[in-house]
Amino acid sequence: MDKDYMRIACLVIYCLIFIVGILGNGLVIYVTGFRMKRTVNSVWFLNLALADFLFLTFLIFTIISLSNNYEWRFGSVMCKLNTIVISVNMFASIFLLSTISLDRCLSTWVVVWAQNKRTVCKAQLICAVIWMLAVACSIPFGTFRYIKTAKDSAYCVHSSSMTVKYIMTTFRFVVGFLIPFLVIFVCYVAIGVRARRLQRTRKQRPRRVIFSIIFAFFICWLPFHVFQFLELHAMNNPDLRPAVNSGILLTASLAFMNSCLNPILYVFMCEEFQRKLKQSICFVLESALAEDHLSFMSSRSLSSHLSRISRKSDSAAPLERKDTGISFTECKVVIAEERDTGSTE
Template sequence: MAEVRDYIYWVTLIIYCVTFVVGILGNGLVIYVTGFRMKRTVNSVWFLNLALADFLFLVFLIFTIISYTQEHRWYFGLVMCKLNNLFSAVNMFASIFLLTAISLDRCLSIWVVVWAQNKRTVCKAQLISAVIWMTALVCSTPYATFRDLTEHNNQTYCGSSATVEQRSITTIFRFVVGFVIPFLVIIFCYVAIGVRARRLQRNRTQKPLKIIFSIILAFFICWLPFHVMQFLILKAGSDEYLHKVVLLGSPLSASMAFMNSCLNPILYVFMCDEFQKKLKQSICHVLESALAEDHLSFMSSRSLSSHLSRISRKSESSAPLERKDTAISFTECKVV
């Protein structure tokens, strides 16, 4: 039992660290490319907001990592205890709501083409994204409210202060609103998209569909174990077997849920041709900007030295009278 716990501890810690590093770099690149390098479109607005949700959560993940390495002791105060749990819930709700909006948007753009061309605008996508953020924040508030500091053996821990009934309500709410209903909508949308695409034989729609389907599948695989484990925690009680399962599985399921925050940028890079193109252009532009000044300075100084050497050789082979004119020319060249 102890060996298994140690193994799960190190696996979970590695997942946490890889998620933090890869997620910060990857989502930072996505925010930069979709926010500043790509043309502002409806899809870029969706992906930008997804990256913002992941990036915001990963900024606070460092506190969870430190607490985990200290056997869950908490050193950062009550405010950070509540904020850390709040942004974890906001990330989950905002991500699944955005994926639902993306699925509905894709379904409408294929089934109602004329309407989508006239009504599908960047401004409306931004407005819907703002509503999604507000809804996710409202849905996440209870999880920060029922979070408090507890003392045990003179050590401080950040844990739940909810009663059994409150914990049951919040767990069921998170599972139904943040998982079941959105996935039913998403599945319905993609079944409709598949039927419509087969009828119209639109091969060009396969690439975006693969990207979005991969993101949804990754979200499902990462978050489903977390929700299952939350229900097992409610049922554990005095059951010794379930208590062991929860003790071993809870850290691993949480790390898998957090891992979803670093998977989306990887899917963008490996599956989206436009993102790859813009990312390469951005990297090339940064390298050009960094090297251009030194390159031009080197070339200009080299050209000036060569030019002065030619003038010097010409002046040495000229008559005394010509030396005077050359000196004037040299002075003019130097001024220029």
């Protein structure tokens, strides 16, 4: 009876994840893909939302299987494909989060380099490489999935080989959690140090957002990997199996929940969240996805950059005016810098 309660609870959680995740990531895809100007940041967040959205569309098969007491009714091909898609989402999302962290770190520490070298074309190329790596890392997980028949019911299960399970679990933990987590943690510590030195923590993303990103990544994925290792030990210990099976269901829910948290943590949650909620959705997303390196530019370098843009625009014909890429975010930085200078005099 307890097992049925746990299954029903997880089923409800999966349904909530599906609804909230589809709406949140769908909105991000619409705005970043069709409503916003294409920038490096919008490319990162668009691909992150696509990875989560792809996973959530296939989550419906897991929900149906769970509602039928784990019975799989979609054949061997879908059994393998569903596993591959879930793994692709995990690897692609984590690789993208690591890339976003590295990009933000470089944009705050080497501002001039970020201005000159960060381009949309390079970001799209990096995303293509990430997707190929995610697919390559995920194919083995689908390869070792098969349909097991028991009591006239079919189940989508892993290979029964202990060696294969141990290798795959270790690979998933090291490549899909340990290395990316270390990259994310080091990058955001570096960002926090840089922001504190320049005293920009109040004006840009607050420290609580940085800690929330690290905390969410850690909480969502670490329990999942821990119980995957515990499952290996439970195969030779029948007393552990009930607790481990229940833990796997709950930790899988946490891991799946990361697909709902990404739009909140990386897009909607910005410095003045309460005030921005009263504005239009497009303005909220454009503000939250503003290029990070602009907030860490000195007033002198930013003023000279604006003056160069102004001279170029003055020499151009009025009807052939080109988009300079300078947004309201940069103007706010200049005004803020002038206010800071005035207050210290």
